Amino acid sequence: MTKVLIIGAGKSTSALVRYLDTQAQENNLKITIADKDLQTAKKSASYASTTPIELDIFNKDERQKQIKAADMVVSMLPARFHIEVAKDCVNFDKNMATASYVSDEMAALDEEVKAKGLTFMNEIGVDPGVDHMSAMKVIDEIRDKGGKLISFESFTGGLVAPESDDNLWNYKFTWNPRNVVVAGQGGPAKFIQEGKYKYIPYQRLFRRTEFLEVPGYGRFEGLANRNSLAYREVYGLEDIPTLYRGTLRRVGFSKAWNVFVQLGITDDTYTLEDSENMSYREFINSFLPYSPTDSVELKLRHSLKIDQDDLIWEKLLDLDIFNAQKKIGIKNATPAKALQSILEEKWMLKPEDKDMIVMYHKFGYEHKGEKKQIDSTMVSIGEDQTFTAMSRTVGLPLGVAILKMIQKKITIKGVLRPIHPEIYKPILEELESFNIKFTETETEFLGYNPHNLK
Amino acid sequence: MTKVLIIGAGKSTSALVRYLDTQAQENNLKITIADKDLQTAKKSASYASTTPIELDIFNKDERQKQIKAADMVVSMLPARFHIEVAKDCVNFDKNMATASYVSDEMAALDEEVKAKGLTFMNEIGVDPGVDHMSAMKVIDEIRDKGGKLISFESFTGGLVAPESDDNLWNYKFTWNPRNVVVAGQGGPAKFIQEGKYKYIPYQRLFRRTEFLEVPGYGRFEGLANRNSLAYREVYGLEDIPTLYRGTLRRVGFSKAWNVFVQLGITDDTYTLEDSENMSYREFINSFLPYSPTDSVELKLRHSLKIDQDDLIWEKLLDLDIFNAQKKIGIKNATPAKALQSILEEKWMLKPEDKDMIVMYHKFGYEHKGEKKQIDSTMVSIGEDQTFTAMSRTVGLPLGVAILKMIQKKITIKGVLRPIHPEIYKPILEELESFNIKFTETETEFLGYNPHNLK
Numbered sequence: 001m002t003k004v005l006i007i008g009a010g011k012s013t014s015a016l017v018r019y020l021d022t023q024a025q026e027n028n029l030k031i032t033i034a035d036k037d038l039q040t041a042k043k044s045a046s047y048a049s050t051t052p053i054e055l056d057i058f059n060k061d062e063r064q065k066q067i068k069a070a071d072m073v074v075s076m077l078p079a080r081f082h083i084e085v086a087k088d089c090v091n092f093d094k095n096m097a098t099a100s101y102v103s104d105e106m107a108a109l110d111e112e113v114k115a116k117g118l119t120f121m122n123e124i125g126v127d128p129g130v131d132h133m134s135a136m137k138v139i140d141e142i143r144d145k146g147g148k149l150i151s152f153e154s155f156t157g158g159l160v161a162p163e164s165d166d167n168l169w170n171y172k173f174t175w176n177p178r179n180v181v182v183a184g185q186g187g188p189a190k191f192i193q194e195g196k197y198k199y200i201p202y203q204r205l206f207r208r209t210e211f212l213e214v215p216g217y218g219r220f221e222g223l224a225n226r227n228s229l230a231y232r233e234v235y236g237l238e239d240i241p242t243l244y245r246g247t248l249r250r251v252g253f254s255k256a257w258n259v260f261v262q263l264g265i266t267d268d269t270y271t272l273e274d275s276e277n278m279s280y281r282e283f284i285n286s287f288l289p290y291s292p293t294d295s296v297e298l299k300l301r302h303s304l305k306i307d308q309d310d311l312i313w314e315k316l317l318d319l320d321i322f323n324a325q326k327k328i329g330i331k332n333a334t335p336a337k338a339l340q341s342i343l344e345e346k347w348m349l350k351p352e353d354k355d356m357i358v359m360y361h362k363f364g365y366e367h368k369g370e371k372k373q374i375d376s377t378m379v380s381i382g383e384d385q386t387f388t389a390m391s392r393t394v395g396l397p398l399g400v401a402i403l404k405m406i407q408k409k410i411t412i413k414g415v416l417r418p419i420h421p422e423i424y425k426p427i428l429e430e431l432e433s434f435n436i437k438f439t440e441t442e443t444e445f446l447g448y449n450p451h452n453l454k
Numbered sequence: 455m456t457k458v459l460i461i462g463a464g465k466s467t468s469a470l471v472r473y474l475d476t477q478a479q480e481n482n483l484k485i486t487i488a489d490k491d492l493q494t495a496k497k498s499a500s501y502a503s504t505t506p507i508e509l510d511i512f513n514k515d516e517r518q519k520q521i522k523a524a525d526m527v528v529s530m531l532p533a534r535f536h537i538e539v540a541k542d543c544v545n546f547d548k549n550m551a552t553a554s555y556v557s558d559e560m561a562a563l564d565e566e567v568k569a570k571g572l573t574f575m576n577e578i579g580v581d582p583g584v585d586h587m588s589a590m591k592v593i594d595e596i597r598d599k600g601g602k603l604i605s606f607e608s609f610t611g612g613l614v615a616p617e618s619d620d621n622l623w624n625y626k627f628t629w630n631p632r633n634v635v636v637a638g639q640g641g642p643a644k645f646i647q648e649g650k651y652k653y654i655p656y657q658r659l660f661r662r663t664e665f666l667e668v669p670g671y672g673r674f675e676g677l678a679n680r681n682s683l684a685y686r687e688v689y690g691l692e693d694i695p696t697l698y699r700g701t702l703r704r705v706g707f708s709k710a711w712n713v714f715v716q717l718g719i720t721d722d723t724y725t726l727e728d729s730e731n732m733s734y735r736e737f738i739n740s741f742l743p744y745s746p747t748d749s750v751e752l753k754l755r756h757s758l759k760i761d762q763d764d765l766i767w768e769k770l771l772d773l774d775i776f777n778a779q780k781k782i783g784i785k786n787a788t789p790a791k792a793l794q795s796i797l798e799e800k801w802m803l804k805p806e807d808k809d810m811i812v813m814y815h816k817f818g819y820e821h822k823g824e825k826k827q828i829d830s831t832m833v834s835i836g837e838d839q840t841f842t843a844m845s846r847t848v849g850l851p852l853g854v855a856i857l858k859m860i861q862k863k864i865t866i867k868g869v870l871r872p873i874h875p876e877i878y879k880p881i882l883e884e885l886e887s888f889n890i891k892f893t894e895t896e897t898e899f900l901g902y903n904p905h906n907l908k
Contacts, residue, residue, distance in 0.1 A: 188718055193744035197727045199789070200741070201718025203657035204757075208743060264642055264655025273651045287654070289662060290647035292903040303658075335653070449746040 001028045002406050005070035007057065007085060008077040009035040009044040011175075012099070012125070014386050015395030016074070017044050023403055024049030034066060057081060068092045072406055074398065075100075082106060086120060093118065097402055099125030099394050102415060110415040119410065123417045124401045126357055126393035127156040130378070130431070132234070132417055133397070133424035134438050135361050138374055139235060140421060142365045149240050150371070151364035151447065152231075155212060155222040156357070157248025158390055161381045162217065164353035168315045170250030172347045174355035174390055181340045182268050183247070189224035194448060195241040200224055206258040211251065212360050214377050215439065220358060222246035223254050234419065242448075248358050256315040260339060262304055263287040268336035275333035281324040283338050296322055319346055355382040357389040359438075364445045371445035378438045393436055400430045455482045456860050459520055461511065461539060462530035463489040463498040465629075466553070466579070468840050469849030470528070471498050477857055478503030488520060511535060522546045526860055528852065529554075536560060540574060547572065551856055553579030553848050556869060564869040573864065577871045578855045579848035580811055581610040584832070584885070586688075586871055587851070587878035588892050589815050592828055593689060594875055596819045603694050604825070605818035605901065606685075609666060609676040610811070611702025612844055615835045616671065618807035622769045624704030626801045628809035628844055635794045636722050637701070643678035648902060649695040654678055660712035665705065666814050668831050669893065674812060676700035677708050688871065696902075702812050710769040714793060716758055717741040722790035729787035735778040737792050750776055773800055808836040811843040813892075818899045825899035832892045847890055854884045 004020060006013065013033070020031055024047075034055035035041035041052035057063050057077065067073055067088045072095050075085045079100040086105075089096040090112050102122045113120050123129055135154060142149060159165075160172040173180060189200040200208050209221040228245040232238050260266050264287050272278065272286070281296055288299040306312055319342060320326065328338045349355065361376040382388035401418065404410040410423055418424050431437065458474060460467065467487070474485055478501075488509035489495035495506035511517050511531065521527055521542040526549050529539045533554035540559075543550045544566050556576045567574050577583055589608060596603060613619075614626040627634060643654040654662050663675040682699040686692050714720050718741050726732065726740070735750055742753040760766055773796060774780065782792045803809065815830040836842035855872065858864040864877055872878050885891065 187724060188721065194746070196736075196744055197740050198744060199718060199726075201716075201721060203716060204718060262655075262657060264653060264658060267642065267655060270641060270644075272653075282650075286651050287658075290650060290652060290902055292648070303661075448744055 001030055002071045003069065004029055004031045004072045004074065004402065004406075005034060005066055006031065006044075006074045006076060007034045007055065007066075008075065009033050009040045009052075010076050011388070012391045012394035013044045013076050014388075015391040016076075016399045017047065017050060017395075018387070019396055019399035020402070021047035021049045023399075027403065027406060029406070032066070032070065057084065064088050064092070067094060070094060072096070072402060074098070074402060079103065089120070090116065090118070095119045095121075095405055097121040097124060097398060097405070099123070099129060099398055101128055102417060106415055114414040117413055119405055119413055120415045121401050121405065121410070121418065121423075122415065124397050124427075125395075126390070126397070127359075129397050129418065130393055130436065131156055131359060131361075132419050133428050134359065134376060134378065135363075136235065136419045136421075136424055137428060138361065138363050138376055138440065139237070142363065142367070142374075145367065147365040147367035147372075149237055149363065149365050150445070151242035151362070152235070152237060152240060153222075153242070153244040153246070153362040155220075155246045155248045155360045157220065157359075159248065159250065159356045159358060160349070161354035161356040161389070164349070164355075165250075167346060168311075168318045169253055169256065169347070171253055172349050172353065172355075173344065174349065174388065177340050177344055177347070178268075178336070181266055181336045181343070184223070184226070185266070185268070187226055189226055189228070191224055191228035191244040192240075193242050193244065203261060206254040206261055209249075209254045210246075212248070214358060214360060214379060217358065217379055219251045220248045220360070221251050221254055222248055222360070234417065242364070248360065252311065252315075256312045259300075259304055259306070259312060259316065263300075265335040265339045268334045271332040271334055272328075272338065275328050275338055276331045278328045278338070279324045280320060280326045280328070280342055281322050283328055283335075283342075284321050287335075319343065349385060351385060354384065355389045356380065357393045361438075364447055371447070373443050373445045373447075374440055375443070376438045376440045378436065380436050392434065396431060396434050396436060397427055400427045455484055456525045457523065458483055458485045458526045458528065458856065458860075459488060459524035460485065460498075460528045460530060461488045461509065461520075462532075463487050463494045463506075464530050465842070466845045466848035467498045467530050468842075469845040470530075470853045471501065471504060471849075472841070473850055473853035474856070475501035475503050477853075481857065481860060483860070486520070486524070511538065518542050518546070521548060524548060526550070526856060528552070528856060533557065543572070543574070544570065549573045549575075549859055551575040551578060551852060551859070553577070553583060553852055555582055556871060560869055568868040571867055573859055573867055574869045575855050575859065575864070575872065575877075576869065578852050578881075580844070580851070581813075583851050583872065584847055584890065585610055585813060585815075586873050587882050588813065588830060588832065589689065589817075590873045590875075590878055591882060592815065592817050592830055592894065593691070596817065596821070596828075599821065601819040601821035601826075603691055603817065603819050604899070605696035605816070606689070606691060606694060607676075607696070607698040607700070607816040609674075609700045609702045609814045611674065611813075613702065613704065613810045613812060614803070615808035615810040615843070618803070618809075619704075621800060622765070622772045623707055623710065623801070625707055626803050626807065626809075627798065628803065628842065631794050631798055631801070632722075632790070635720055635790045635797070638677070638680070639720070639722070641680055643680055643682070645678060645682035645698040646694075647696050647698065657715060660708040660715055663703075663708045664700075666702070668812060668814060668833060671812065671833055673705045674702045674814070675705050675708055676702055676814070688873065696818070702814065706765065706769075710766045713754075713758055713760070713766060713770065717754075719789040719793045722788045725786040725788055726782075726792065729782050729792055730785045732782045732792070733778045734774060734780045734782070734796055735776050737782055737789075737796075738775050741789075773797065803839060805839060808838065809843045810835050811847045815892075818901060825901070827897050827899045827901075828894055829897070830892045830894045832890065834890050846888065850885060850888050850890060851881055854881045 031050045033045040038054040045052035083105045158174045184205045225245045285296045357380045359378040363374045380389045485504045487499040492508040499506035537559045612628045638659045663677045679699045739750045811834045813832040817828040834843045
């Protein structure tokens with residue numbers, strides 16, 4: 001029998017647990033789902049193979065007791081809490097997995113983990129996770145046939161599914177709303193294009209998008225992520241002249257979002273005076289010049305040069321931001337918190353709504369003197385509000401990876417990312433059976449100058 | 455004999471020392487000028503009453519020896535170093551003075567300083583300093599006659615004198631260039647207008663200026679300082695509906711500076727790749743979209759919507775920012791450092807150039823049912839590059855305050871700002887003899903709605 005301990009029963013645990021349960025009988029799995037709230041654990045543990053328990057991870061004795069009793073540990077906790085679990089796993093010789101980025105502290109365990117013959121699989125969700133695997137597959141194929149990568153652009157978006165897309169922003173919150181509100185802050189976007197380093201400050205980020213077409217799903221826009229350059233090392237692309245990673249939104253989102261950026265209402269670093277009693281209208285007005293006579297509407301239009309017939313305006317009205325009756329109602333709110341609460345009113349998924357994950361990779365390469373391009377796209381639509389696209393694309397790769405580790409089909413040791421063929425090949429293959437699959441098309445290299453203009 | 459110890463012989467020490475020397479004989483002063491670099495101390499100590507010494511303030515024994523031997527200590531060190539000097543002054547029962555803002559650590563000494571019967575005079579330069587004194591004078595006058603303050607706006611600028619104003623920006627560096635480049639960062643401008651709290655984010659700061667006319671000196675523009683609200687407590691204006699503090703520039707400066715803000719090249723928080731070998735042109739280009747064909751010039755114009763005939767463009771050309779030959783030449787430069795080095799080429803004062811300090815206060819008040827306004831302005835022009843306006847307006851109030859303390863004409867105890875009539879009255883009076891004087895004019899209250907438009 002193999003005992004799997006899942007710590008943290010969050011949003012993306014549902015698909016993970018369902019998958020593991022389908023494999024439980026054949027593989028003799030016993031799955032314990034631990035959460036600080038027993039009711040939350042119980043919700044995820046509705047299967048024959050699953051047992052819910054209450055676990056406070058800050059209770060060291062209790063945490064270590066559970067880890068000791070397990071054969072395989074999965075941390076679904078917020079990323080900053082993985083390290084304590086990881087240290088216990090080293091001490092008690094347990095393999096582990098997370099869907100989070102390898103932190104410096106986690107990376108520092110590599111030698112010890114290797115020495116003990118253990119596997120700590122990280123970044124095995126969707127982004128990071130599916131992005132790594134699907135990118136490395138194409139990158140390795142190009143290298144294997146003797147090609148040389150000349151550009152790599154990669155975009156991921158968590159969006160609302162087309163059938164549930166019913167607001168002017170073509171957007172709903174399908175994940176942590178706070179992360180959406182503060183996205184792009186804390187440093188410029190850095191990337192490299194044709195050998196030139198490029199920097200985009202936050203105040204320009206939402207005005208520097210590019211369009212992408214996903215067959216069957218129409219147009220999206222991509223905006224740069226914070227640091228694309230870090231991926232040169234991860235993917236072994238140290239000399240690549242173009243490397244760009246970004247986030248996908250439906251076309252027009254970023255231009256309208258830029259209104260909030262310019263107003264300054266995405267700032268999460270200071271609190272507003274008397275935010276509790278502020279109306280939506282007063283909130284917006286506090287970021288506009290004082291006038292005894294002019295309307296908030298006209299001041300905003302003038303301030304940000306929004307034309308009479310600009311669609312942005314309809315988007316703003318749709319959010320009811322000029323309402324003088326509705327109150328923010330949050331004490332000591334930062335502008336970002338106030339904005340979030342306004343957005344949540346309109347952008348929460350309705351019970352019957354579905355979400356969607358879209359991924360787009362663009363690879364340019366040279367092979368035998370020819371320049372080619374591979375476009376690889378994946379769209380995954382959620383089943384419902386429990387088995388969302390987000391939960392499926394995070395939980396399934398994680399579940400498959402865990403099972404392969406238990407089955408000793410993944411044998412590589414250390415603190416890992418799924419960038420090795422031994423790992424990503426079988427996982428990507430199995431993900432296809434869950435309709436998480438990439439469509440690749442090869443064309444001439446279009447690059448940045450398709451018509452060779454001088 | 456009274457021994458005055460001046461620690462730190464920076465830019466604004468010149469006028470302080472010259473003033474004290476003129477008072478030395480009559481008041482029996484012996485002035486020691488201490489600097490970590492003896493040559494720097496010697497430059498300031500060219501008077502009969504002055505002695506230069508070398509002093510490393512991090513050498514505790516040496517520092518305490520000098521402070522113990524003095525009767526009055528003046529710290530002209532960077533603000534963060536005052537506290538060590540202040541603690542020694544408490545221990546050895548010495549009065550002290552600085553031109554810097556009262557830090558929390560300094561404020562915490564108040565009780566001890568009072569208990570020992572000492573005076574620690576702070577914020578007694580120009581801004582803070584002359585601004586406090588000239589504002590409190592009018593505020594107290596209004597209160598004394600039974601009036602009620604309804605608005606206070608205050609602006610200060612360190613600029614180039616009209617006779618030396620020979621570039622398109624109407625600006626030269628007359629103080630620490632770095633502070634100019636990063637001005638406005640680190641939080642929004644906060645103020646209150648007609649009872650409404652207002653917030654301006656950095657990305658809008660240079661587009662939210664207002665014009666001010668200074669008789670005899672023409673038009674200036676004012677842009678909001680970071681936190682005006684702190685002055686409510688300092689000035690005892692807790693209930694004032696309008697309080698706004700700002701910085702003065704010549705008209706047009708801010709709109710052009712906003713190009714740098716929008717590009718993202720005022721950021722001092724990360725370093726550029728290979729900044730040393732970057733040309734000015736490459737520097738600008740790294741903040742613009744990649745193109746194999748389009749010029750940096752057109753990309754910038756398009757990106758920031760700068761019209762063909764916009765004067766901003768001439769200002770940018772004047773700085774030579776598109777030069778492909780000139781190199782940044784600084785290793786691991788932040789964007790702000792790179793920009794600073796470009797600006798220093800053009801904005802350094804020439805040997806014969808003079809600087810200028812401009813101050814503008816606007817007070818609104820109600821008295822016997824009538825609303826009135828007082829405009830109070832001061833312009834001070836530097837003598838030369840040693841006795842600059844900055845040095846004079848910082849060093850003279852400091853010098854006068856020190857002398858009054860020595861003469862026991864200022865007897866108030868504790869950690870102080872010059873906001874008490876006992877302090878500011880004699881100092882302002884003496885400053886007039888150095889032509890640092892305010893012109894006050896009273897009119898009807900204009901406020902934000904002079905014609906009572908509805």
